[in-house]
Amino acid sequence: xxxxxxxxxxAAVLALIAVGSAARAGAQKYTLAAIPNAAGLSGTCNPxxxxxxxxTVGSFAVFGGxxxxxxxxxxxxxxxPGFAVNGGADGKALSINHAGEVVGVMEFLGGIYxxxxxxxxxxxxxxxxxxxxSNGVTAASLGWSIDFAWxxxxxxxILVHSAANGxxxxxxxxxxxxxxxxxQPVPYSLDNGQVGWGTRLNDNGMVxxxxxxxxxxxxxxxxxxxxxxxTDVIASVGPDGGVGxxxxxxxxxxxxxxxxxxPPMVWFSGNTSNLFISIPxxxxxxxxxxxxxxxxxxxxxxxxxxxxSSQTYIGNLVxxxxxxxxxSLTSANAISNPPSAxxxxxxxxxxxxxxxxxxxxxxxxx
Numbered sequence: 619x620x621x622x623x624x625x626x627x628x629a630a631v632l633a634l635i636a637v638g639s640a641a642r643a644g645a646q647k648y649t650l651a652a653i654p655n656a657a658g659l660s661g662t663c664n665p666x667x668x669x670x671x672x673x674t675v676g677s678f679a680v681f682g683g684x685x686x687x688x689x690x691x692x693x694x695x696x697x698x699p700g701f702a703v704n705g706g707a708d709g710k711a712l713s714i715n716h717a718g719e720v721v722g723v724m725e726f727l728g729g730i731y732x733x734x735x736x737x738x739x740x741x742x743x744x745x746x747x748x749x750x751x752s753n754g755v756t757a758a759s760l761g762w763s764i765d766f767a768w769x770x771x772x773x774x775x776i777l778v779h780s781a782a783n784g785x786x787x788x789x790x791x792x793x794x795x796x797x798x799x800x801x802q803p804v805p806y807s808l809d810n811g812q813v814g815w816g817t818r819l820n821d822n823g824m825v826x827x828x829x830x831x832x833x834x835x836x837x838x839x840x841x842x843x844x845x846x847x848x849t850d851v852i853a854s855v856g857p858d859g860g861v862g863x864x865x866x867x868x869x870x871x872x873x874x875x876x877x878x879x880x881p882p883m884v885w886f887s888g889n890t891s892n893l894f895i896s897i898p899x900x901x902x903x904x905x906x907x908x909x910x911x912x913x914x915x916x917x918x919x920x921x922x923x924x925x926x927s928s929q930t931y932i933g934n935l936v937x938x939x940x941x942x943x944x945x946s947l948t949s950a951n952a953i954s955n956p957p958s959a960x961x962x963x964x965x966x967x968x969x970x971x972x973x974x975x976x977x978x979x980x981x982x983x984x
């Protein structure tokens with residue numbers, strides 16, 4: 619499949635896309651809590667994603683490997699079934715959607731052999747390329763042996779990777795009670811040799827690549843790229859040389875947050891408008907963006923939220939929380955959409971230290 623490639627006009631007006639009320643995350647306060655360890659385990663966990671119910675997934679570092687965890691505010695932290703570093707697979711949980719479906723990677727022999735998995739509360743842990751449709755067709759029977767599952771959206775579409783075929787969009791569609799499995803190839807470029815890391819999928823079937831290279835009349839240029847699965851078009855977004863990090867469902871229909879080293883900046887792009895926030899002398903990286911246009915990440919080693927061109931350290935938004943002074947929030951890894959219309963922001967998860975000991979945390983809007 620050959621994607622048509624075109625460059626989006628980068629508007630001169632530096633304006634963030636209008637995505638909601640002006641009273642947003644800057645005024646939002648949060649309750650801060652540690653993400654607890656799973657029962658019987660000690661170690662550190664790294665949260666990768668959070669949904670609008672506060673359910674968080676990531677990897678839990680234990681001696682000899684990593685285990686995928688699911689944290690639920692009402693049920694605590696659990697290791698997903700089917701994983702054990704001694705005599706079994708270890709791995710990472712990389713994405714969770716509103717329904718609580720989790721995808722990620724099973725790792726064998728220290729990551730030499732990988733399998734993409736999906737977990738849900740009804741079916742448990744399953745190998746994605748072995749899930750059959752009404753006719754028994756699987757991704758594997760279509761030639762897609764899936765070794766990574768990067769992200770799952772609201773519809774249950776999964777962004778996957780195959781060593782033989784590259785990146786693909788796995789779908790199970792059901793019409794008249796008959797289900798059909800398909801895998802749509804996704805055009806991509808390499809990101810520092812790691813295929814898939816940094817790619818993102820939204821609910822509109824758009825896929826973000828950290829960077830694509832375009833060669834044309836004005837020479838070779840590098841931008842973040844967004845691929846539309848419906849039209850098979852890749853659009854370049856953001857500043858020249860910028861890296862795209864996070865993708866939401868708004869705008870074109872998307873909004874991208876990213877960063878650039880020269881000059882140092884955090885940028886937001888969507889439709890035909892861009893916002894470039896120059897940050898001289900600072901090292902700032904966004905890691906996630908929600909449908910309110912709020913991005914989170916780190917700046918100067920502190921967990922940060924960017925909202926409507928403002929930058930706020932998340933630690934300043936939880937100052938009234940008991941024991942907040944013993945926390946140091948170093949990075950925010952993901953932000954969800956608001957859990958209700960009454961709230962201006964969503965759940966935020968990240969890493970930091972509590973009394974000098976590394977800990978994962980979740981900030982709940984209040």
